Amino acid sequence: MLERELVAKIKKWINDNGAFCFKTHGGMYQQPGLSDIIGLKDGRFFAFEVKLPGKEKTLTPLQTKFLDTVAGHGGMASMVTSLDDVKEALSD
Numbered sequence: 001m002l003e004r005e006l007v008a009k010i011k012k013w014i015n016d017n018g019a020f021c022f023k024t025h026g027g028m029y030q031q032p033g034l035s036d037i038i039g040l041k042d043g044r045f046f047a048f049e050v051k052l053p054g055k056e057k058t059l060t061p062l063q064t065k066f067l068d069t070v071a072g073h074g075g076m077a078s079m080v081t082s083l084d085d086v087k088e089a090l091s092d
Contacts (some may be wrong), residue, residue, distance in 0.1 A: 033062030042091035
């Protein structure tokens, strides 16, 4: 499975299950390190950085900093490698 396929699967599940999210697309006008999927569930902000299984160590310092910033402000933020990771994170 390609990362973009995993992102699409996660995004579809989130939007089909009572939350809202969108996929960010990196580029020169986007803040560096912004997570792949950003959204809201029950009034709570969340951010997911999607990595394929086995690629967890490819999280960049800027991605880590963004996730830490979101969590530091009360949002839910994590790196995920599967739809099950997302379901678990959003069940809290």
